[in-house]
Amino acid sequence: MRKLFLLLAVLTAVASAHAKFVTKSVAYEHDGVKLEGYLAYDEELVSTKKTAPGVLIVPEWWGLNDYPKTRAHKIASLGYVAFVADMYGAGITTTDAKRAGELAGPFYGSPLMASRATAGLWQLLKTGLVDPARTAAIGYCFGGSTVQALAFSGAPLAGVVSFHGSIVPVPADAAKTVKAKILMCHGAIDQFIKKEDIEAFTKALDAAKLDYQFISYAGAVHAFTNPEADKLGAANNIPIAYHAAADARSWAHMETFFNEIFAVKK
Amino acid sequence: MRKLFLLLAVLTAVASAHAKFVTKSVAYEHDGVKLEGYLAYDEELVSTKKTAPGVLIVPEWWGLNDYPKTRAHKIASLGYVAFVADMYGAGITTTDAKRAGELAGPFYGSPLMASRATAGLWQLLKTGLVDPARTAAIGYCFGGSTVQALAFSGAPLAGVVSFHGSIVPVPADAAKTVKAKILMCHGAIDQFIKKEDIEAFTKALDAAKLDYQFISYAGAVHAFTNPEADKLGAANNIPIAYHAAADARSWAHMETFFNEIFAVKK
Numbered sequence: 327m328r329k330l331f332l333l334l335a336v337l338t339a340v341a342s343a344h345a346k347f348v349t350k351s352v353a354y355e356h357d358g359v360k361l362e363g364y365l366a367y368d369e370e371l372v373s374t375k376k377t378a379p380g381v382l383i384v385p386e387w388w389g390l391n392d393y394p395k396t397r398a399h400k401i402a403s404l405g406y407v408a409f410v411a412d413m414y415g416a417g418i419t420t421t422d423a424k425r426a427g428e429l430a431g432p433f434y435g436s437p438l439m440a441s442r443a444t445a446g447l448w449q450l451l452k453t454g455l456v457d458p459a460r461t462a463a464i465g466y467c468f469g470g471s472t473v474q475a476l477a478f479s480g481a482p483l484a485g486v487v488s489f490h491g492s493i494v495p496v497p498a499d500a501a502k503t504v505k506a507k508i509l510m511c512h513g514a515i516d517q518f519i520k521k522e523d524i525e526a527f528t529k530a531l532d533a534a535k536l537d538y539q540f541i542s543y544a545g546a547v548h549a550f551t552n553p554e555a556d557k558l559g560a561a562n563n564i565p566i567a568y569h570a571a572a573d574a575r576s577w578a579h580m581e582t583f584f585n586e587i588f589a590v591k592k
Numbered sequence: 593m594r595k596l597f598l599l600l601a602v603l604t605a606v607a608s609a610h611a612k613f614v615t616k617s618v619a620y621e622h623d624g625v626k627l628e629g630y631l632a633y634d635e636e637l638v639s640t641k642k643t644a645p646g647v648l649i650v651p652e653w654w655g656l657n658d659y660p661k662t663r664a665h666k667i668a669s670l671g672y673v674a675f676v677a678d679m680y681g682a683g684i685t686t687t688d689a690k691r692a693g694e695l696a697g698p699f700y701g702s703p704l705m706a707s708r709a710t711a712g713l714w715q716l717l718k719t720g721l722v723d724p725a726r727t728a729a730i731g732y733c734f735g736g737s738t739v740q741a742l743a744f745s746g747a748p749l750a751g752v753v754s755f756h757g758s759i760v761p762v763p764a765d766a767a768k769t770v771k772a773k774i775l776m777c778h779g780a781i782d783q784f785i786k787k788e789d790i791e792a793f794t795k796a797l798d799a800a801k802l803d804y805q806f807i808s809y810a811g812a813v814h815a816f817t818n819p820e821a822d823k824l825g826a827a828n829n830i831p832i833a834y835h836a837a838a839d840a841r842s843w844a845h846m847e848t849f850f851n852e853i854f855a856v857k858k
Contacts, residue, residue, distance in 0.1 A: 532781055544805065
């Protein structure tokens with residue numbers, strides 16, 4: 327019996343080692359703005375002509391830098407097609423919080439937040455690699471807010487995952503419009519997110535009878551999934567920090583969520 | 593490659609089918625009260641003389657009826673040794689909420705809650721099948737409160753999981769005493785658990801810098817993991833109900849938690 331399990335482990339390792347990933351930049355346009363997203367997937371998906379679940383990734387307010395690309399690679403290694411949306415414009419990134427605030431600010435409370443992200447979603451679907459019934463969007467900080475807005479816009483996603491995203495007010499018509507299940511991964515001591523906002527958010531979701539899970543991780547502040555957060559926090563004098571346990575736990579919870587929402591039921 | 597994965601799946605199924613479980617009642621005593629717990633494990637653990645993680649299960653306020661036994665079987669199928677603690681006395685169960693309240697009531701706010709559960713924990717350890725460094729306690733409703741009290745008593749557990757447990761006040765010395773990581777699985781619209789109590793609870797845990805995760809499941813009320821809840825709720829005219837999605841999700845989150853806290857690191 328033990329030997330059989332060992333054999334299974336070895337065979338699994340061999341199978342995994344064969345995966346080869348394609349990564350590439352993708353130019354597209356929305357509302358007159360030239361954008362550049364980032365695609366990542368396992369090339370076996372193409373050679374076998376099968377489709378896989380697709381995951382849109384929306385970056386933090388710093389823009390499409392290396393961090394969301396590393397997450398795209400992790401998503402691809404799960405067997406999903408990943409596409410990082412560009413929200414600002416080709417090549418626009420910053421490490422300055424004041425500039426990031428200027429870039430992200432106009433999106434909050436504007437239909438542009440969901441529509442710009444939707445433009446990324448179409449790029450993901452356009453690859454032809456994705457099963458349209460099995461799509462999700464995940465986002466970090468500003469991107470977390472964006473995927474909430476995307477869900478509230480009625481986007482035909484199976485689910486969204488917000489990692490340390492600021493709370494987006496639930497619209498009055500949410501019960502009718504929203505199709506996506508919602509997973510909120512929240513740092514329990516995040517100083518950017520007010521307890522009152524969370525309470526109003528869950529109360530509105532309860533009233534609309536929407537499907538959500540809200541998880542608080544002890545000890546985690548804003549940006550807890552980003553290994554660069556401590557450096558960026560120190561440079562900008564803002565309370566953000568990486569939290570390894572909360573990062574690992576929230577990623578595992580996202581995987582469980584995907585296993586549920588991407589399950590093929592016939 | 594696809595064929596290799598198929599082979600893996602078949603071999604895994606064959607390996608799993610070989611597992612054989614031992615289940616038995618265990619008589620013990622605490623504070624002059626004769627108790628009868630319930631043990632469940634995979635017999636392969638015994639024949640190979642290896643130890644496994646051990647999981648104490650504390651029943652709902654109905655007492656040690658069939659429900660916690662079904663959970664023990666599920667725990668055993670994960671490869672862990674399960675022991676259902678008896679809190680009331682050998683054979684004492686009820687389906688009447690008034691009687692359940694009389695049975696459970698005296699434990700709340702009393703050291704008896706943790707000490708009676710600890711007596712069960714020793715029975716689990718006494719089997720000799722369990723690695724003492726890899727133990728956890730899970731509990732339902734009243735049992736959820738009990739595992740919180742167990743953690744707050746300083747029990748040497750790697751973790752506790754409370755499923756729809758009423759909130760137990762965090763003691764002042766928690767920062768020094770508590771060793772267990774805490775996972776709270778909460779029904780978002782549970783009418784027995786006050787929002788103020790949850791807020792005071794997480795605030796105290798934050799102040800004590802304790803390791804916890806607090807998860808709210810949309811649409812779930814009290815007793816959401818118990819398939820018998822609807823029947824019991826109707827008979828007693830109390831707002832409890834089964835919620836299949838929240839049950840599946842909280843169980844998966846418990847498994848992820850166990851994978852973390854039972855990981856062998858050398």
